[in-house]
Amino acid sequence: MQGKIIAFSAPSGAGKTTIVHRMLERIPELSFSISACTRDRRGRSETNGQDYYFISVQEFQDKIRHEEFVEWEEVYEGAFYGTLKSEIERIWASGKHAVLDVDVKGGLSIKEFYKDRALAVFVKPPSMQVLEQRLRARATDSAASISSRLYKAGFELTFEDRFDEVVINDDLDAATAQAEKLVRDFITAEPAIL
Numbered sequence: 001m002q003g004k005i006i007a008f009s010a011p012s013g014a015g016k017t018t019i020v021h022r023m024l025e026r027i028p029e030l031s032f033s034i035s036a037c038t039r040d041r042r043g044r045s046e047t048n049g050q051d052y053y054f055i056s057v058q059e060f061q062d063k064i065r066h067e068e069f070v071e072w073e074e075v076y077e078g079a080f081y082g083t084l085k086s087e088i089e090r091i092w093a094s095g096k097h098a099v100l101d102v103d104v105k106g107g108l109s110i111k112e113f114y115k116d117r118a119l120a121v122f123v124k125p126p127s128m129q130v131l132e133q134r135l136r137a138r139a140t141d142s143a144a145s146i147s148s149r150l151y152k153a154g155f156e157l158t159f160e161d162r163f164d165e166v167v168i169n170d171d172l173d174a175a176t177a178q179a180e181k182l183v184r185d186f187i188t189a190e191p192a193i194l
C-alpha cells in the first residue's frame with residue numbers, strides 16, 4: 001500500500017477539528033498526524049504526544065535547522081506549529097494514511113510537497129456571521145483573539161480556489177458525509193489517476 005496524506009484546513013472556527021475527529025472515527029485506515037508546537041499545553045484537556053508534541057521554541061528552531069519539518073508556520077504570534085517528516089513516515093510505516101489538521105498555508109504546503117499523494121481539503125464556514133457565532137460559542141478565545149481570527153479568516157478565504165476540494169460546513173452531518181466520501185475515494189484511487 002502506498003500511504004497518502006489528507007490535510008483539512010480552514011479559518012479558525014470553521015469546524016476542521018470537528019470534521020477530522022469524525023473522519024478518524026469513521027475511517028479506520030486513517031491516523032492523525034501529531035504536529036509539533038510551541039504553545040503551552042491546555043491543562044488537563046491536552047496530552048503531550050497525543051494532541052501535539054509540545055516543545056520549546058529552541059527545540060523547534062533546531063528541528064527547522066535540521067530540516068525535520070515538511071512545513072511549519074508561526075500560526076499565531078510567537079506560536080509555531082509544524083508537520084514532522086518523521087510523523088508522516090511513522091504513520092505510513094504502520095500501514096495507514098495520515099490525516100492532518102493544519103492552517104490554510106500549511107494545507108497548501110503539504111499539497112506542494114507531497115503532490116498527488118496529498119489531498120488538500122478546505123473547510124469553509126457558511127458565512128462570516130456564522131464563523132463569528134461558532135468562535136463565540138466555542139468559548140475558548142478572548143474577544144481580542146476572536147477579532148484577530150476573524151480578520152485572518154477574511155484573508156484565508158481568498159485561498160479556497162487553490163485547494164483540491166471545498167467542503168462547506170453548514171449542516172455538520174452533511175459536511176461529514178461529503179468529507180467522508182472525498183477521503184474514501186481518494187484513499188482507494190490508484191495514484192496514477194488522481
Ligand SMILES: Nc1nc2c(ncn2[C@@H]2O[C@H](COP(=O)(O)OP(=O)(O)O)[C@@H](O)[C@H]2O)c(=O)[nH]1
Pocket residue numbers: 012017035036039071072073075081082083101102103105106107
Ligand atoms: N501549518 C500548520 N498549522 C498547524 C499545524 N498544527 C496545527 N496547526 C493549526 O494551528 C492552529 C492552531 O491550533 P490550536 O492551537 O489547536 O488552536 P485552535 O485550533 O484555535 O483550538 C489551527 O488552525 C491548526 O489547524 C501544523 O503542523 N502546521
Ligand SMILES: Nc1ncnc2c1ncn2[C@@H]1O[C@H](COP(=O)(O)OP(=O)(O)O)[C@@H](O)[C@H]1O
Pocket residue numbers: 010011012013014015016017018019134135137138169170171172173175
Ligand atoms: N456544522 C456545524 N454547526 C454548528 N457548530 C459547529 C459545526 N461544526 C463545528 N461546530 C462547532 O464550532 C466550533 C468550532 O469548531 P472547531 O472544529 O473547533 O473549528 P476549527 O478546528 O476549524 O477551529 C466548535 O465549538 C464546534 O463544536
